Amino acid sequence: MRVFVPFDVTDPKTRLTSVLSPSxxxxxxxxxxxxxxxxxxxxxxxxxxxxxxxIDSDAPVSVDDRPLSVAVNARLDVVKGPAAVIVADLAIVxxxxxxxxxxxxxxxxxxxxxxxxxxxxxxxxxxxxxxxHDASIRDHRAIAEEVGASVTEIDSYRLATDVDExxxxxxxxxxxxxxxxxxxxxxxxxxxxxxxxxxxxx
Amino acid sequence: MRVFVPFDVTDPKTRLTSVLSPSxxxxxxxxxxxxxxxxxxxxxxxxxxxxxxxIDSDAPVSVDDRPLSVAVNARLDVVKGPAAVIVADLAIVxxxxxxxxxxxxxxxxxxxxxxxxxxxxxxxxxxxxxxxHDASIRDHRAIAEEVGASVTEIDSYRLATDVDExxxxxxxxxxxxxxxxxxxxxxxxxxxxxxxxxxxxx
Numbered sequence: 344m345r346v347f348v349p350f351d352v353t354d355p356k357t358r359l360t361s362v363l364s365p366s367x368x369x370x371x372x373x374x375x376x377x378x379x380x381x382x383x384x385x386x387x388x389x390x391x392x393x394x395x396x397x398i399d400s401d402a403p404v405s406v407d408d409r410p411l412s413v414a415v416n417a418r419l420d421v422v423k424g425p426a427a428v429i430v431a432d433l434a435i436v437x438x439x440x441x442x443x444x445x446x447x448x449x450x451x452x453x454x455x456x457x458x459x460x461x462x463x464x465x466x467x468x469x470x471x472x473x474x475x476h477d478a479s480i481r482d483h484r485a486i487a488e489e490v491g492a493s494v495t496e497i498d499s500y501r502l503a504t505d506v507d508e509x510x511x512x513x514x515x516x517x518x519x520x521x522x523x524x525x526x527x528x529x530x531x532x533x534x535x536x537x538x539x540x541x542x543x544x545x
Numbered sequence: 546m547r548v549f550v551p552f553d554v555t556d557p558k559t560r561l562t563s564v565l566s567p568s569x570x571x572x573x574x575x576x577x578x579x580x581x582x583x584x585x586x587x588x589x590x591x592x593x594x595x596x597x598x599x600i601d602s603d604a605p606v607s608v609d610d611r612p613l614s615v616a617v618n619a620r621l622d623v624v625k626g627p628a629a630v631i632v633a634d635l636a637i638v639x640x641x642x643x644x645x646x647x648x649x650x651x652x653x654x655x656x657x658x659x660x661x662x663x664x665x666x667x668x669x670x671x672x673x674x675x676x677x678h679d680a681s682i683r684d685h686r687a688i689a690e691e692v693g694a695s696v697t698e699i700d701s702y703r704l705a706t707d708v709d710e711x712x713x714x715x716x717x718x719x720x721x722x723x724x725x726x727x728x729x730x731x732x733x734x735x736x737x738x739x740x741x742x743x744x745x746x747x
Contacts, residue, residue, distance in 0.1 A: 437700075439700070440700055455702065455719070455720065457659075457702075457716070457742065458712070458715065458716075458742025458743050458744075459715060459719055459736065459742060459743035460742070477738045477743060478719065478736055478738070478743045480719060481719065481736075498639075498641070498642055498701050498702050498703050499700050499701070499702055500657065500659075500700050500701055500702045500704075500705040501700050502702075503702040503705070507742070510660070513660065513661060514659070514660075517657070517661055517680065517682060517683065518657065534661065534680055534683075536679045536680070540659065540660025540661060540662070540709070541660050541661035541679060541680045542660075
């Protein structure tokens with residue numbers, strides 16, 4: 344299956360500014376992207392990056408600096424057969440979670456992200472298009488309904504956990520298995536208890 | 546399978562104080578607990594509440610005001626055969642998520658909660674005991690290893706999402722299917738976009 348992986352090269356992970364320098368944010372985003380690409384391949388998918396600028400990668404890259412939904416829909420307009428879209432910041436994703444995404448039936452398969460996002464999609468219906476604004480999971484349910492596509496939602500914590508905020512680094516430390524967790528550990532982050540949930544300190 | 550569901554009657558959900566009155570917090574906690582009990586039964590389990598005070602419930606209740614881990618371990622000390630422990634604030638849980646918990650192999654099955662918690666456990670090893678402090682998922686992995694029990698972890702967003710903080714109410718609105726989401730809607734909460742992730746407003 345063709346799997347599009349959008350990736351913001353320019354100023355990634357801005358909500359980690361309080362804990363990471365700009366160059367660290369870039370390096371961390373790159374580690375997460377590599378983990379995602381590796382997991383997609385291990386699950387039998389063919390990853391293709393959609394990057395906002397030219398980058399080095401062992402996966403095919405096309406450069407597209409249009410807004411995310413426009414760039415993704417331009418691919419869905421022309422792709423033949425099923426295609427998937429998976430966000431690049433799933434630092435705790437595993438091949439098993441992506442296999443589940445690929446294997447489940449449905450014209451449209453949605454993996455919700457925390458806070459209303461849509462972290463992974465499989466589109467097997469020719470008229471389905473994405474809209475990543477705000478509570479996109481709701482929009483994607485509605486778009487599928489409008490085009491008459493059946494929807495299946497995936498119940499996966501590993502697919503739901505995109506890394507945006509400092510507290511999310513705790514999830515990486517607790518559940519990561521790839522390059523991203525190595526990077527976070529090497530940068531001196533460790534778990535810290537803050538009230539009920541666990542955060543990080545450096 | 547016997548399924549213990551600990552429930553704090555006295556002052557539940559204190560981290561929702563900024564958005565709910567004390568009586569609302571109690572009412573909401575009760576709705577979530579009922580959803581959890583219903584899902585456990587639909588998945589074929591036999592729920593038993595461990596409550597800090599006497600309460601009305603159609604499930605069996607035993608009162609135990611000792612700390613959570615002590616109260617749970619007192620049950621694990623005497624139970625014959627496998628037993629499960631599921632927290633009472635899984636407002637978006639479904640029977641399917643709990644079936645997966647029951648069905649997967651492993652001397653100890655752990656469902657991580659967001660922020661390092663352990664939201665559901667199946668214990669099939671006689672020496673496994675719980676310790677719910679801080680990053681309990683790490684402790685539970687370690688305890689299982691100490692007693693020589695194999696561990697399987699469940700990848701479920703619905704089991705990972707316990708409701709503690711106002712932002713968690715957005716997850717209830719987006720993914721809830723039972724009494725808790727009805728309650729939240731009736732109290733006038735709706736989704737609100739706050740930066741990248743979706744929150745709630747009332």
